[in-house]
Amino acid sequence: MELELTDKVAVVTGASKGIGLAVTRALAEHGARVVTGSRTVTDDLARLADKYDVTPHQVDLAARRGAAELIQRAADTYGALDVLVNNVATSSPAPSFTEVDDDTWQRIFDSTFFSAVRASRAAVPHLLASGGTIVNISSGNARVPAPMIVHYSAAKAALSNLTKSLSEELAPHGVRVNTVSPGPVRTPLWTAPDDGFATMMAAGSGTTVEDIMDRVLPETMRIATGRISEPEEVADLVLFLASGRAANITGSDFVIDGGLIKSV
Numbered sequence: 699m700e701l702e703l704t705d706k707v708a709v710v711t712g713a714s715k716g717i718g719l720a721v722t723r724a725l726a727e728h729g730a731r732v733v734t735g736s737r738t739v740t741d742d743l744a745r746l747a748d749k750y751d752v753t754p755h756q757v758d759l760a761a762r763r764g765a766a767e768l769i770q771r772a773a774d775t776y777g778a779l780d781v782l783v784n785n786v787a788t789s790s791p792a793p794s795f796t797e798v799d800d801d802t803w804q805r806i807f808d809s810t811f812f813s814a815v816r817a818s819r820a821a822v823p824h825l826l827a828s829g830g831t832i833v834n835i836s837s838g839n840a841r842v843p844a845p846m847i848v849h850y851s852a853a854k855a856a857l858s859n860l861t862k863s864l865s866e867e868l869a870p871h872g873v874r875v876n877t878v879s880p881g882p883v884r885t886p887l888w889t890a891p892d893d894g895f896a897t898m899m900a901a902g903s904g905t906t907v908e909d910i911m912d913r914v915l916p917e918t919m920r921i922a923t924g925r926i927s928e929p930e931e932v933a934d935l936v937l938f939l940a941s942g943r944a945a946n947i948t949g950s951d952f953v954i955d956g957g958l959i960k961s962v
Contacts, residue, residue: 702942704729707776707828709768711759711817712786714740716885717835720929721783724937726750730781733772735759759786760808765816769824779824781940784814784857785835789850789887791895803849810853811860818864822873829872833939834861835932838881838955854879858951865949874948876939881955882915882926922957 708725712718713734719742725732731751734743739754746752755771757764772779788809792798814834825832840858843851858877865875882888888896889907896910905914916924935954938944953959 699943701728701937701940703781703937703940706730706780706940707772707778708732708781708783708940709735709772709779709817709821710783710785711735711765711768711813713754714738714743716887717880717883717929717932718783718785719743719746720933721785721936722746722752724930724933725781725940726752728937728941731776733768733775735764735768735786759813759817760788760805762816765813766820769817769820773824778828779821780828780830782817782821782825782830782832783835783936783940784817784832786810786813787835787837787850787853789847790893791846791898792848793846795845795848798849806849807853807856810850811856814857815860818860822868825868825873826871831874831940831944832861832864832876833936834858834875834877835936836861836877836879836951838879838953838959840879841953842959861951862949869948874939874944876944876947876949877951878932878935878939879951879953879955880927880932881921881953881958882911882919883932884911884926884928916956919958920960921955925956927954927956 708730710718710722713722714736722732733753735755735757743754747754757768834857836858837854839851840854861875861877888894896907899910900907
């Protein structure tokens with residue numbers, strides 16, 4: 699299937715690892731020119747930049763000017779912007795709601811929600827000119843909140859709501875806005891050796907990260923397919939929504955969770 703992404707200019711936030719890295723790779727493999735935003739340039743991202751037309755830009759997207767700086771870098775480099783993928787997010791589990799202080803709430807929202815607000819605000823003039831699209835990476839937790847990540851769930855719910863509002867405003871002007879809402883995905887958010895969710899679960903239960911990811915999570919979460927998603931599967935969905943093949947899709951939320959969420 700021809701996705702009509704050759705020479706399109708895309709910005710991907712939080713692209714140094716996980717879903718953002720997979721989205722960057724998928725866009726680049728289909729001929730897009732990609733500017734990435736992240737605080738660090740990992741070895742994996744650097745290798746993509748060596749192989750494809752990928753321009754890593756180190757930036758703190760939780761800072762007030764970070765997102766606008768990233769969008770300006772893309773516009774200055776390529777003279778246009780066609781696709782914005784708001785992927786960057788932060789999560790830190792807390793034992794209870796009362797133990798999440800104001801600074802933590804602000805930090806999670808700055809990274810997970812306000813980064814998308816600011817990037818979208820900076821990108822809209824360019825997207826109006828190109829008839830472009832925004833894909834926001836939300837989460838199943840926007841619909842099914844989890845107590846230990848109450849702040850993250852609230853930020854993702856806000857992002858999903860923002861998507862609907864933007865889609866209504868921008869659709870008459872030829873700009874589409876959609877969300878992709880993954881369930882558990884095999885990313886460093888789960889598998890990081892120090893603070894990944896699965897790492898902490900494994901330490902508390904005396905098993906391995908691999909067992910948590912491959913058996914415990916699918917069983918305890920009652921995932922219908924019997925497995926969690928891979929970053930590349932999420933990237934494929936993002937790729938389709940960013941492409942010309944999805945020209946009449948806007949204001950929609952696409953859940954990719956293996957059947958974890960049972961209600962409609």
